[in-house]
Amino acid sequence: MSFDGSVILAALPAILSGLKVTLGIWVAATALGIALGFVVAAFRHFGPRPLGLALRLAVEVLRGTPFLIQIFLLYFGGPFIGLSLDPVPAGLLGLSLYAAAYFSEIFRAGFLAVPRGHVEAAQCVGLSQAQIVRRILIPEMTMLVLPQCVNMAVILVKETAVLSIIAVPEATAVISALGSQQYAFVESLFLLAVIYWGLVEACGRAGRALETRLSKFRFA
Amino acid sequence: MTLPAPAIAIRRLSKSYGRTEVLHGIDLEIARGATTCLIGPSGSGKSTLLRCIAFLEEATSGTILIDGQPLGFEEQAAGRRVRLPPQRIRKVRSGIGMVFQQFNLWPHMTALGNVTEALVTVKGLSRQEADARGMAQLRRVGLEARARHYPSELSGGQQQRVAIARALALEPEILLFDEPTASLDPELTGEVLNVMRDLGGEGMTMVVVTHEIGFAATVGQRIVFLDHGRVLLNGTPAELFAAPRHPRLTQFLETYLDRGAAMLLKPA
Numbered sequence: 391m392s393f394d395g396s397v398i399l400a401a402l403p404a405i406l407s408g409l410k411v412t413l414g415i416w417v418a419a420t421a422l423g424i425a426l427g428f429v430v431a432a433f434r435h436f437g438p439r440p441l442g443l444a445l446r447l448a449v450e451v452l453r454g455t456p457f458l459i460q461i462f463l464l465y466f467g468g469p470f471i472g473l474s475l476d477p478v479p480a481g482l483l484g485l486s487l488y489a490a491a492y493f494s495e496i497f498r499a500g501f502l503a504v505p506r507g508h509v510e511a512a513q514c515v516g517l518s519q520a521q522i523v524r525r526i527l528i529p530e531m532t533m534l535v536l537p538q539c540v541n542m543a544v545i546l547v548k549e550t551a552v553l554s555i556i557a558v559p560e561a562t563a564v565i566s567a568l569g570s571q572q573y574a575f576v577e578s579l580f581l582l583a584v585i586y587w588g589l590v591e592a593c594g595r596a597g598r599a600l601e602t603r604l605s606k607f608r609f610a
Numbered sequence: 611m612t613l614p615a616p617a618i619a620i621r622r623l624s625k626s627y628g629r630t631e632v633l634h635g636i637d638l639e640i641a642r643g644a645t646t647c648l649i650g651p652s653g654s655g656k657s658t659l660l661r662c663i664a665f666l667e668e669a670t671s672g673t674i675l676i677d678g679q680p681l682g683f684e685e686q687a688a689g690r691r692v693r694l695p696p697q698r699i700r701k702v703r704s705g706i707g708m709v710f711q712q713f714n715l716w717p718h719m720t721a722l723g724n725v726t727e728a729l730v731t732v733k734g735l736s737r738q739e740a741d742a743r744g745m746a747q748l749r750r751v752g753l754e755a756r757a758r759h760y761p762s763e764l765s766g767g768q769q770q771r772v773a774i775a776r777a778l779a780l781e782p783e784i785l786l787f788d789e790p791t792a793s794l795d796p797e798l799t800g801e802v803l804n805v806m807r808d809l810g811g812e813g814m815t816m817v818v819v820t821h822e823i824g825f826a827a828t829v830g831q832r833i834v835f836l837d838h839g840r841v842l843l844n845g846t847p848a849e850l851f852a853a854p855r856h857p858r859l860t861q862f863l864e865t866y867l868d869r870g871a872a873m874l875l876k877p878a
């Protein structure tokens with residue numbers, strides 16, 4: 391068997407549509423994960439204790455089980471509790487919840503890492519609790535957690551490939567199907583590796599550029 | 611003749627962490643317009659006392675009056691302490707500024723941003739008005755030129771001067787300092803102490819926890835020596851440092867020989 395690039399060219403439209411789904415789900419799940427993760431972290435940090443414990447349990451379950459199992463359970467087990475979702479919404483929901491669990495831990499650690507003295511200085515000049523959260527805690531926490539957030543986004547790109555098992559028409563599903571139809575396994579797997587690595591690299595670069603731009607806000 | 615009310619009146623103030631009492635019924639009056647230096651061995655409760663005055667810690671019992679107004683709690687006839695409503699607490703607290711050993715500037719705001727933050731969010735001033743006032747305070751500490759710098763772009767001494775400007779911006783009656791130069795390199799302590807000296811000269815009421823005995827002896831009008839959670843000595847520098855000296859104070863000063871106290875120990 392020889393490496394035949396023409397197979398790839400012929401199937402370009404299908405590949406591009408798969409890529410679009412991968413990108414769409416990745417960006418949406420990252421955004422939803424950050425938003426939900428932030429809310430969870432805020433409730434765990436500032437909210438009542440019972441709620442915090444319940445959220446903690448949910449986070450531990452999501453972090454303590456393989457994403458593959460979670461997505462299977464959501465897609466195939468969901469209908470038993472009246473949650474029948476199409477592949478794309480199921481994949482998006484599953485990945486967002488998974489992402490939220492990790493982001494919430496990142497944000498929680500971030501809240502704890504803001505020096506107490508910065509909050510006390512704000513209290514001393516009369517900022518209210520809500521103003522302290524908005525003006526001091528959130529911006530400082532964001533600076534602190536930026537590298538871990540980029541790291542998490544990178545992990546999420548790669549996890550989108552798992553969604554192929556519930557037939558989400560993303561890059562892995564589309565391209566590996568193409569590979570089996572055309573007997574071009576090596577070519578398709580190689581292409582997939584290049585695509586994911588390209589996305590990861592781009593994300594990493596964007597993250598580092600952002601960090602550099604924000605570096606003057608670093609802790610003195 | 612009635613004496614003016616002291617800037618701060620502390621009565622039978624005790625503070626415990628869990629079961630350990632670290633302040634044992636402190637009685638202390640801080641004179642208006644004077645610089646009072648709080649000295650004492652490590653762990654004697656200086657920071658705790660200062661933080662109680664800033665209401666960053668809540669005393670376990672006793673009262674603090676700021677300008678005659680109860681801070682945080684009010685003692686009622688039956689000796690019960692009741693917590694005052696948040697609004698009143700904030701009102702009294704607004705007369706007090708605090709400067710920390712670790713500066714505690716907010717890293718995501720410029721020097722000017724740090725100074726004007728409360729003017730905008732708390733006082734509701736317009737951006738322009740706040741900036742004008744903020745610049746005036748930065749000028750006061752000699753840092754006009756650094757207004758647009760972030761804390762990470764400033765030296766320790768400059769950061770501490772910004773922190774002083776931030777506290778001054780709210781025009782407090784009283785400024786509290788907790789070892790303001792303790793985390794600075796020796797060559798940077800001077801610029802901060804000079805700013806504080808100027809403020810003292812302008813008649814600001816200041817309470818300064820410090821290990822800079824030289825500063826305490828020359829700028830402090832009152833020295834309070836704290837030992838094991840009690841006020842052991844309270845007087846002018848001349849009274850405290852002149853022989854015969856209290857043995858605990860002598861012992862304390864001897865441990866600070868290398869920190870500017872040597873001149874005080876020379877036999878007269």
Ligand SMILES: Nc1ncnc2c1ncn2[C@@H]1O[C@H](COP(=O)(O)OP(=O)(O)OP(=O)(O)O)[C@@H](O)[C@H]1O
Pocket residue numbers: 627632650651652653654655656657658659
């Ligand atoms: N948050 C806390 N929890 C428990 N104990 C505390 C706490 N803060 C202070 N203490 C204890 O209270 C006592 C007084 O501490 P404080 O920090 O007021 O001393 P200090 O005079 O400021 O000392 P230093 O010169 O080292 O700053 C110490 O024994 C300290 O261990």
Ligand SMILES: [Mg+2]
Pocket residue numbers: 656657658
């Ligand atoms: Mg201290």
